[in-house]
Amino acid sequence: MPQSPSPSSIKRIGVLTSGGDCSGLNAVIRAVVFRATQTYEWQVYGIHSGALGLMERPLMYEELNLSRFQGHMLRTGGTMLGTTSKGDPFHYPMPDGSFKDHSGDFVRGFQELGLDALIGIGGDGSLNLLSQLTTQGGIAFVGIPKTIDNDVALTEFAVGFATAVSHNRVMILEVMGRDAGHIAISAGLAGGADVILLPEIPYLEEGVITKLKSLIARGQNHALMVVAEGVEPTGGNKNDNRNGIGDYLGDVLGRRLDAVVRVTVLGHLQRGGAPCSQDRILAQTFGTRAVDMVAEGKLDRMVAWRERGVVDVALDKVVRQGERKVLTDGTYIRTARALGVYVGEDHMQTTAERVS
Ligand code: F6P
Numbered sequence: 001m002p003q004s005p006s007p008s009s010i011k012r013i014g015v016l017t018s019g020g021d022c023s024g025l026n027a028v029i030r031a032v033v034f035r036a037t038q039t040y041e042w043q044v045y046g047i048h049s050g051a052l053g054l055m056e057r058p059l060m061y062e063e064l065n066l067s068r069f070q071g072h073m074l075r076t077g078g079t080m081l082g083t084t085s086k087g088d089p090f091h092y093p094m095p096d097g098s099f100k101d102h103s104g105d106f107v108r109g110f111q112e113l114g115l116d117a118l119i120g121i122g123g124d125g126s127l128n129l130l131s132q133l134t135t136q137g138g139i140a141f142v143g144i145p146k147t148i149d150n151d152v153a154l155t156e157f158a159v160g161f162a163t164a165v166s167h168n169r170v171m172i173l174e175v176m177g178r179d180a181g182h183i184a185i186s187a188g189l190a191g192g193a194d195v196i197l198l199p200e201i202p203y204l205e206e207g208v209i210t211k212l213k214s215l216i217a218r219g220q221n222h223a224l225m226v227v228a229e230g231v232e233p234t235g236g237n238k239n240d241n242r243n244g245i246g247d248y249l250g251d252v253l254g255r256r257l258d259a260v261v262r263v264t265v266l267g268h269l270q271r272g273g274a275p276c277s278q279d280r281i282l283a284q285t286f287g288t289r290a291v292d293m294v295a296e297g298k299l300d301r302m303v304a305w306r307e308r309g310v311v312d313v314a315l316d317k318v319v320r321q322g323e324r325k326v327l328t329d330g331t332y333i334r335t336a337r338a339l340g341v342y343v344g345e346d347h348m349q350t351t352a353e354r355v356s
Contacts, residue, residue, distance in 0.1 A: 004297030010116040012043040017079040018050035018126035022148045022160025022271050024279035025079040030069045031287025049082040054109030075274045107137030117294040123147035128319045142290045143302035151180040153321035154313040155304030162278035164270040173264045174246030179230040181326045188226035199230035200326045201344030211342035285310045
């Protein structure tokens with residue numbers, strides 16, 4: 001177990017971003033630096049390229065102070081520290097094709113920099129790896145959840161999600177989100193979609209067709225469909241989906257509906273751009289709280305947003321719980337259904353039951 005350093009013994013902390021980039025990361029880093037340097041008079045080292053910065057030699061890092069954050073850093077997309085979503089430190093790919101356990105270098109890197117604690121900003125996969133690395137090395141650690149997918153357990157919001165959703169003003173689109181449909185359902189509701197497909201609820205091709213035909217029949221000459229990338233084709237060959245579910249459905253609907261279908265795959269666009277106000281506020285709340293937790297010796301925990309405020313939760317519980325999926329009977333799905341949006345097979349069953 002990591003020793004918890006007393007706040008007065010802390011002189012220097014590290015901060016890193018890990019996994020895919022998203023909006024609001026610079027806002028978190030800025031909040032960590034402001035709080036740590038101004039309130040506690042700690043030095044802050046920004047570790048470059050996620051865990052890699054501590055694994056590589058020479059070590060990759062920079063000292064961060066307030067002057068680094070003049071201008072628009074709060075609103076700037078990406079991460080000033082760089083990040084990586086490749087390379088498990090416990091099973092690290094070597095140039096000769098073999099794999100090596102690099103975790104010891106990470107721990108030694110932390111010690112060589114004279115760090116007393118580490119704050120890691122990451123999604124579920126990164127927090128899991130960082131939790132293992134820091135436990136192994138007895139490193140005082142606090143996690144901050146970030147991911148456009150919003151699928152980290154035990155927190156209602158992760159930094160980056162709100163901005164990804166607010167980018168969705170397009171009407172027929174495939175959105176990211178990995179195996180969770182948070183982006184799809186939020187973007188779909190916000191954009192007034194007629195059909196929203198997410199990985200959590202299997203869809204029926206007939207359900208989509210029926211919904212779209214009913215719109216056409218009542219004189220609507222356009223339809224909005226938001227489809228999560230993790231949706232699998234129903235009744236189709238999985239291989240048909242190799243270009244993405246959006247293209248797959250575009251083909252199917254084009255053939256079956258006698259309508260012109262256009263598909264837009266938003267892809268990585270959603271991860272860039274300036275963070276929206278909700279992400280900027282979340283980022284600063286999380287960043288300052290994480291620094292306070294280090295000061296208070298509240299370690300092996302993750303900051304989280306629950307019931308309108310910031311709290312902290314046990315990191316091992318987050319890791320154990322795994323991916324946070326869309327609640328299939330939750331408010332968003334019920335609202336979509338109440339509006340007549342087709343969100344997957346359950347709805348069709350209900351409709352069928354109602355009709356019969
Ligand atoms: O986890 C964030 C995310 O953008 C997912 O929504 C998506 O499935 C994945 O990363 C894409 O990964 P990559 O950037 O490696 O293509």
